[in-house]
Amino acid sequence: MKPFEMHPNTDIAWCPGCGDFSIRKALIQALTELDLDPTRVVMTSGIGQAAKMPQYVNTNFFNGLHGRGLPLAVAVKSVNPSLTVIAEGGDGDMYGEGGNHFIHNIRRNPDIAHFVHNNMIYGLTQGQGSPTSPVGQKTTVQVEGVINEPFNPLAVAISLGATFVARGFSGDIPALTVLMKAAITHKGYALLDIFQPCVSFNKVNTFKWYQENTYILQENHDSGDRMKALALAFEKDPYPLGILYQVENRPTYEEKAPVYQADKTPLIHRQRRLTAVEALMTP
């Protein structure tokens, strides 16, 4: 059994044919190829079908509240920077309920990987529109079609200064594995938005639709060009897949934190001296 693999009898709660299975396969492959130690990896997540991912990967995890995977991730990484931290969830979880955390963690630039399954629909709650649903799509709630403009996570991330912004597709596991490895090894906040079909509730953005409406970025794409990357983030029909933007060597949140300026020891390994506190209690 691979180190991150679960017991074969594990009951997985996803629908048969769900893109989540492929994403899981790519994730375990990426973690394995990076030769990471499961005891040194932490996954955080919120609620939703995608957010169940940590349940099916044998590593440390904190599966918290809907929308709140990122606050957990940045905190874990900041008190123990020696851990590898991945926050994972769906489009509703990370861009809707957790939208404020998405914005502000880009600003922080913690050294974490952020994987967002984007199927443009709410799955676990059975088929409501998501922040990324296209205008006009009919859903169980938007019965006459979605009227709000879809959220553009990649454009938002690039404009806010994210240091790694990529898009993958669950239908191409080898390419997704490469993107995941790049995101995990990237120093700083790495957003990987992952297109996936929802076989139960999204009859518009199907596997075939994604195949027909995406293309893989050319190898000669200059991922260091922020304005070019922003233009790519606005491209649709077809949507580009790959690393749109990456900038190296930006200081991370942990590196910038005052508490790590004079001492790189993880916070959790430092000792408190009560004599110093008592000194503050003396006039």
Added chain:
Amino acid sequence: MRNSFTIVLSGEAGQGLQTLEDLIMASAGEEYHVYSSKEIMSRVRGGNNTVEIRLATEPVAAYQETIDYLFLLNDHAYDRLDSRVQDSTVIFAEESFLKGHEGGHKQLLSLRAMAKALGNPIYINTLLFGYIAGILDLNQGTCHDLISDRFAALKPAIIASNLKAFDEGRRASSDLDLPPTIRKTSHPVPLKILNGTTAVGLGALAGGCNYISSYPMSPSTALLVFLSNHARDFDVLVEQAEDEIAALNMTLGAWYAGARGIVTTSGGGFALMEEALSLSGITETPAVIHIAQRPGPATGLPTRTEQGDLNLAVYAGHGEFPRIIFAPGYPEDAVRLTQKAFYLADKYQVPVMILTDQYFLDANFQMAPFPLEEAPLESFVVKTDKAYLRYRLADHPVSPRGIPGHGEGLVKVDSDEHTEEGLITEDFDVRQLMNDKRLDKESLILEDYQAAELIGPEDYDTLIIAWGSNYGLVKEYVETTDRDKVAFLYIKQVFPLHDSIRDYALAARQVLVVENNATGQLAALLKLHLDIKVDDAVLKYNGEPFSIEEFEAILKEALL
């Protein structure tokens, strides 16, 4: 009430009242028993704010309504104070500040002209400090040192000018023929002047706090500021979160990974944290939460005081899970209870709340230094082995807590109901076992109950119960009243409540509860949890603390 002497400074936001209060408290505190409290408007500039400094022959920690010496710092400083001025009050002010007001003895004090003579209106506050120092006969060297420290960042010439202004002010008041103030005190050991916020902050540092993520909200923010200022020296990671929801979720992430975190917030911010409190409950992730109460509902009175969020703290969060709530009433307790909060959060893997309020946090007390206990720094984190199960039922009710990266095991934590391993389950039997495991911690928590303090005669027939910031008030009352057999029970752990409280109540003929809220929230909890019949609830909920005079008048009517 105690023999005391009250000085009130009345001015507006931005006039330097805070600096004056600090300087007077630090210098007068060496030679008197002192206590200061303030009431401020919710604005950055203008309005009317007052600072009260109470000097006494014995320790005091209660607000006094009547004023002995009143200093007016502008032309609208008198407007809200008529009712606090008596015939004997001496009012120090520029002529123009007194217009339209009767009462009291007027003592002209032209700080503006004095500052002008010194060459700069900026010296007004230092002049006034000197003037008050002259009245109180404060040690000149001490005052000079305080001024030099306060303005250490400024040029030597400016410091020298301030010292001159101080001396000028001191000289101006020394030869006045004023009514006497109060006898000085010789403190056996120097006392630390500190406010409630600092006491909570010291307790957090003493409890091993190395993480704070919070969103600013009055009156809770000063704790975030305190820990920020000590972040480097004490290895505290400070994060101003994007919202309160992030703040508590981040704090849970920090505890999960092995840190000791706190959030500081007020009622409105805490309301936003409720779901995360529930997450702390089901995942058995420790948390320490400082709730600085102010009057609600909603925005309420942002800079005023109330004890209206006890019910919020007791019932916050969906589902059923244990919690601990402390309500310190004086600085030593704020230090010890906050320190203990971290210890108990770690030991029982539950959220622990420190419930304070604006009045307590902003009031300045005197505290004798005391040695801190090492024990609360003890970590309950275990090194995991390969077979580690985060929620092992054999360890009912407290399964040892591992953290990621420490040992060979994996630490799996889930907000869904979970198995011993931490995986999602819908097995009804497991659900019940896990629920019992969480709730059964309460009996252990009660074994660690922070006992209530009885002040006054053991053979009381009247028992006054209070919590949190009313400590100083009720203590002063029972220690000075001419009624005998009146005692004060100060409840510092307000949840869960221990049976021992009932025994105190049963021994009394009359039980009164004193609270700064409209509905008697502790009184209701005492009835619900301990079946204590409260005869009278003495309540105040207009945004102000009780004054000692008001309290004496109320009790005169209320006592059998």
